[in-house]
Amino acid sequence: MSVKKRLAAALLAATALLTPLAAKPAQAADPGVLHIYNWTDYTSPDLIAKFTKETGIKVTIDTYDSNETLLAKLKAGGSGYDIVIVSNDFVPIFISQKLIQPVDAASLPNFKNLDPKWQARDWDPKAEYTVPWQWGTTSFAYDTKVYPGPVDSLATLFKPPAEFGNNVGMFGSPSEVISLALLYMGKPQCNTNPADLKALVALLQAQKPHVKVYNSDADSDRLISGETTISEIWSGDAFRARSQHPSLKYVYAKEGAIAWMDNLAVPVGAPDAENAKKFLNFMMDPQNAALETNFAGYANAVPGSSAYVTPALASAPEFNPPKDLKMVFATSCPAKATKDYDRVWTLIRQ
Numbered sequence: 001m002s003v004k005k006r007l008a009a010a011l012l013a014a015t016a017l018l019t020p021l022a023a024k025p026a027q028a029a030d031p032g033v034l035h036i037y038n039w040t041d042y043t044s045p046d047l048i049a050k051f052t053k054e055t056g057i058k059v060t061i062d063t064y065d066s067n068e069t070l071l072a073k074l075k076a077g078g079s080g081y082d083i084v085i086v087s088n089d090f091v092p093i094f095i096s097q098k099l100i101q102p103v104d105a106a107s108l109p110n111f112k113n114l115d116p117k118w119q120a121r122d123w124d125p126k127a128e129y130t131v132p133w134q135w136g137t138t139s140f141a142y143d144t145k146v147y148p149g150p151v152d153s154l155a156t157l158f159k160p161p162a163e164f165g166n167n168v169g170m171f172g173s174p175s176e177v178i179s180l181a182l183l184y185m186g187k188p189q190c191n192t193n194p195a196d197l198k199a200l201v202a203l204l205q206a207q208k209p210h211v212k213v214y215n216s217d218a219d220s221d222r223l224i225s226g227e228t229t230i231s232e233i234w235s236g237d238a239f240r241a242r243s244q245h246p247s248l249k250y251v252y253a254k255e256g257a258i259a260w261m262d263n264l265a266v267p268v269g270a271p272d273a274e275n276a277k278k279f280l281n282f283m284m285d286p287q288n289a290a291l292e293t294n295f296a297g298y299a300n301a302v303p304g305s306s307a308y309v310t311p312a313l314a315s316a317p318e319f320n321p322p323k324d325l326k327m328v329f330a331t332s333c334p335a336k337a338t339k340d341y342d343r344v345w346t347l348i349r350q
């Protein structure tokens with residue numbers, strides 16, 4: 001073998017070693033069909049129908065309840081999903097664990113439609129991996145017929161007045177419950193301070209007898225049916241719930257609210273990354289972004305979509321956080337804090 005040939009062979013072998021196995025696209029059971037994995041009640045059927053009509057690409061949707069569930073699913077490998085939706089605080093984790101692949105969102109034709117402030121996001125400054133999906137706030141809603149109020153504090157959720165009985169709803173994931181509890185306590189996010197964690201456990205333990213369910217799925221359905229009369233909830237779900245149960249009220253507490261943005265991403269090994277990118281581009285069209293916003297009740301990153309947002313949503317309190325609200329953006333926690341959170345969660349859930 002000539003030196004040149006040997007060099008080329010060695011290079012080839014080295015490249016093969018460098019290429020992560022997971023980067024090989026999984027074989028889709030149904031090629032050409034786009035497999036989306038999204039949060040529950042978070043994908044507009046009209047949006048999907050429009051995408052299929054315009055592109056001929058069929059879509060399947062599976063759902064999950066939390067970033068933790070999504071993380072576990074992608075870590076297990078071979079999910080077969082082409083698109084997932086990751087909250088801002090989890091994006092750095094998905095990138096560093098090589099669970100989502102570069103998509104060069106900035107090169108997609110509709111990227112220019114994004115509000116410049118959402119083009120460069122802290123968790124993906126060059127838009128290499130993600131496209132904004134929706135953003136909103138996390139707080140709680142309660143039934144004003146059960147408890148007239150006034151309510152101006154997260155204390156009403158964490159130390160519920162007797163009127164709520166044991167009908168409190170809380171989310172089912174450590175990140176969502178602990179971030180709001182720490183906000184109520186006036187303590188830093190991603191907290192590893194032993195005294196703070198002790199107080200956190202005490203707070204959640206004392207609340208627990210009043211909690212009917214820890215579950216992030218169908219939170220609005222339970223408020224609508226009256227199964228819960230007060231519940232941790234995201235702003236859009238609160239809007240949807242109030243539309244069917246007008247005595248519900250979403251609270252902007254004096255301690256503040258957690259704000260977040262969810263982002264479209266393409267898993268490493270996605271069977272159909274090219275069609276996934278078509279969907280990413282599709283979502284940055286103003287009318288399409290509005291379709292999703294009108295369905296789920298959350299803001300998007302495409303200013304041109306405002307013209308298509310329904311008046312009921314555009315004027316809704318859940319959609320318009322007060323100017324003076326203390327918004328704490330969901331914080332990406334280092335591994336040590338996540339471990340502590342898991343310990344707290346195990347204690348609460350056992």
Ligand code: N2P
Binds near residue numbers: 041087234237262
């Ligand atoms: C809607 C899901 C909202 C996701 N049910 C919040 N990150």
